[in-house]
Amino acid sequence: MTPLGRRAFLTRVTLGLSGAIAALVGIPIVGYLIAPLFRTLPVDFVEVGKVADFAVGQTKLVSVRDPSPLAWAGQTADTALWVRRRQDSGPLMFQVFNVNCTHLGCPVNWQASAEIFLCPCHGGVYYADGTVAGGPPPRPLFEREWQVAGDSLRVRQAPLPTSRG
Amino acid sequence: MIRLRLLLARFAAWPGHVASWLGERFELEDSVLAVLKHPVPRELERPVGWWYVFGSATLAVFVVQIATGVGLAMTYVPAPNSAYDSLQFISHDATLGSVVRGIHYFGAGAMVVLVLVHMTQVYLFGAFKFPREANWLSGSLLLLATLAMAFTGQLLRWDQDAFWSVVVAAEQAAQAPVIGDWLAHLVVAGANVGGATLTRFYATHVFLIPAAIFGLLGIHLYLVIKRGISEPPVAGLTVDRRSYRQRYAAMLERGIPFWPDAAWRDAAVSTLVVAGIVVLAAAIGAPQLGKPPDPTVVVADPRPDWYFLGYFALLALIPPATEALVIVGLPLLAFVFLFLVPILWPDGERHWSRRPVAIAAVALPFVGYVALTVAGLESPWVPRLEGASLPASVTRGLDAPALHGAQLFIDKSCWACHQIDGSGGRKGPDLTHVASRLSRDQLIARIANGGGGMPAFAGSVTPAELDDLAAFLQTRR
Numbered sequence A: 001m002t003p004l005g006r007r008a009f010l011t012r013v014t015l016g017l018s019g020a021i022a023a024l025v026g027i028p029i030v031g032y033l034i035a036p037l038f039r040t041l042p043v044d045f046v047e048v049g050k051v052a053d054f055a056v057g058q059t060k061l062v063s064v065r066d067p068s069p070l071a072w073a074g075q076t077a078d079t080a081l082w083v084r085r086r087q088d089s090g091p092l093m094f095q096v097f098n099v100n101c102t103h104l105g106c107p108v109n110w111q112a113s114a115e116i117f118l119c120p121c122h123g124g125v126y127y128a129d130g131t132v133a134g135g136p137p138p139r140p141l142f143e144r145e146w147q148v149a150g151d152s153l154r155v156r157q158a159p160l161p162t163s164r165g
Numbered sequence B: 001m002i003r004l005r006l007l008l009a010r011f012a013a014w015p016g017h018v019a020s021w022l023g024e025r026f027e028l029e030d031s032v033l034a035v036l037k038h039p040v041p042r043e044l045e046r047p048v049g050w051w052y053v054f055g056s057a058t059l060a061v062f063v064v065q066i067a068t069g070v071g072l073a074m075t076y077v078p079a080p081n082s083a084y085d086s087l088q089f090i091s092h093d094a095t096l097g098s099v100v101r102g103i104h105y106f107g108a109g110a111m112v113v114l115v116l117v118h119m120t121q122v123y124l125f126g127a128f129k130f131p132r133e134a135n136w137l138s139g140s141l142l143l144l145a146t147l148a149m150a151f152t153g154q155l156l157r158w159d160q161d162a163f164w165s166v167v168v169a170a171e172q173a174a175q176a177p178v179i180g181d182w183l184a185h186l187v188v189a190g191a192n193v194g195g196a197t198l199t200r201f202y203a204t205h206v207f208l209i210p211a212a213i214f215g216l217l218g219i220h221l222y223l224v225i226k227r228g229i230s231e232p233p234v235a236g237l238t239v240d241r242r243s244y245r246q247r248y249a250a251m252l253e254r255g256i257p258f259w260p261d262a263a264w265r266d267a268a269v270s271t272l273v274v275a276g277i278v279v280l281a282a283a284i285g286a287p288q289l290g291k292p293p294d295p296t297v298v299v300a301d302p303r304p305d306w307y308f309l310g311y312f313a314l315l316a317l318i319p320p321a322t323e324a325l326v327i328v329g330l331p332l333l334a335f336v337f338l339f340l341v342p343i344l345w346p347d348g349e350r351h352w353s354r355r356p357v358a359i360a361a362v363a364l365p366f367v368g369y370v371a372l373t374v375a376g377l378e379s380p381w382v383p384r385l386e387g388a389s390l391p392a393s394v395t396r397g398l399d400a401p402a403l404h405g406a407q408l409f410i411d412k413s414c415w416a417c418h419q420i421d422g423s424g425g426r427k428g429p430d431l432t433h434v435a436s437r438l439s440r441d442q443l444i445a446r447i448a449n450g451g452g453g454m455p456a457f458a459g460s461v462t463p464a465e466l467d468d469l470a471a472f473l474q475t476r477r
Helices: A006-038 B002-025 B032-036 B047-052 B054-073 B083-092 B097-124 B133-155 B160-173 B180-187 B195-227 B244-253 B258-284 B306-317 B320-344 B356-378 B400-411 B440-449 B463-474
Strands: A045-050 A059-065 A078-085 A094-098 A109-111 A116-118 A125-127 A132-134 A146-149 A152-156
Touching: A006 B180, A045 A059, A045 A078, A045 A146, A094 A146, B032 B258, B047 B054, B047 B258, B054 B097, B054 B195, B054 B258, B083 B097, B097 B133, B097 B258, B097 B306, B097 B356, B133 B160, B133 B195, B133 B306, B133 B320, B160 B180, B306 B320, B306 B356, B400 B463, B440 B463
Parallel strands: none
Antiparallel strands: A045 A152, A059 A078, A078 A094, A109 A116, A116 A125, A125 A132, A146 A152
């Protein structure tokens, strides 16, 4: 083994110190930047309206506000959902759909008279129960968990749905 | 009189004195001037020199983008609840705001076009070959950075289309294998598009990518000076890695200084390009914003600026099953190809006339992209959701059932995807003459059962309504 020369030693020390500086600053910055990715959403159910607001057989757009939005979020703290009331009561009473098309996320539009959801981007079509009727969507509309508490309909918060679920 | 003239002469000599003082004290002769006057091949004096101007024209527009970008950042508020209003202020109230935003907008388009023209010239001239491979590689990364700037910039408009574009971008990112979901949430900076999303895009657009561009530009320009500007190719004269450098050095022995012998052409073209951008900005102004971003308004038709329309159209036209592959695979393949170009073909023929495959590699994607852009402009795959009505020429003289059928054609959203006499969507077949193709029974079966991308309407159309719809469509011969 050849002894480490003075210059080679100093080279390693300098490179090592530079790396240490990068790590000292880099670790907190990277941690700060990727933290939002690992923040779990509160599993809150949020009220979207009174049960009586939804007539059986109808599909209606509701908006739900993020329970703890950033102060400057403005309108982006709102999310729209399609609520379909199927029955008077029971476990099949409601279907709550994300507005996002399962193809690429554009908002689908309910055509009340034709009873279909139409996506304005690439023409995805869904039936009233969210199943695919035509176009590129790979799967039915994403649904949200819901519960009836007293006289109000509550919906569970969820992240932006992707086709991988 | 004579003393006055002497005094004037002395004043007239001042600028020269100042210049030489600055030059000496700042050692400009050895640095800036030495670089500016580096020798370039003598052929660049000839008209072929006009092909060598696109890199510096791109650089000129980049400087314009920095200047206007800094100006816009003085007023733009990158917060979701204020961004839209601050942009409306810039576009409509701020003195010259519309012009500055317009320059930034047309400058962005010019950047994309000029980078591609520059790369095409370099590719067809074989200038990426030995010993300039790294010039090409750093240039490819600069193309990537330019496209990233164009995309993030469009999102900063933060109108309804921009909001949904972010959603679509996240959904596209989600198609990537394994890390898809993680990428999607990285794009929106959290679980949903919200308060954190816009600031993330803003910082990326004004700090992160520009920092990368400055670094890459440093490498790119350093290599341009160090390796020298490639001589115009001569058919039959090939690049040989053992002898090229000597040949090039000998060529520079009788070269011309870049400044000003070649630089004047760069200045002339850059002036034309920048003047064109400013004239467009002054005449047309900044692009109008759409509706304010509101996730609870579900009417949106997000589409990118014109230079991305072809890619947008491609994603709409390919079979859905291949989408994940195309969304992730195609851009990846394109950039892998770009990076491999100088590594796979570092020597041999440079002249385009001896490289037919290279010409095809430029021409085919170009023609394809133009065709896709035209398709993107027309977007026949988009159902029409607003303004549903049939012209009077269609409904005139119909009997009661057919007239009711015409109304159902609107109410049941047939119109959204089908045209009659030029009115309606174009996603499905044109029904202007449908009665000459399909019988009454065939019409009813098709409406009730759907098929070929069309929904089945049996559940939402009563038999009586079906009869009336068919009665209406049977009048279309």
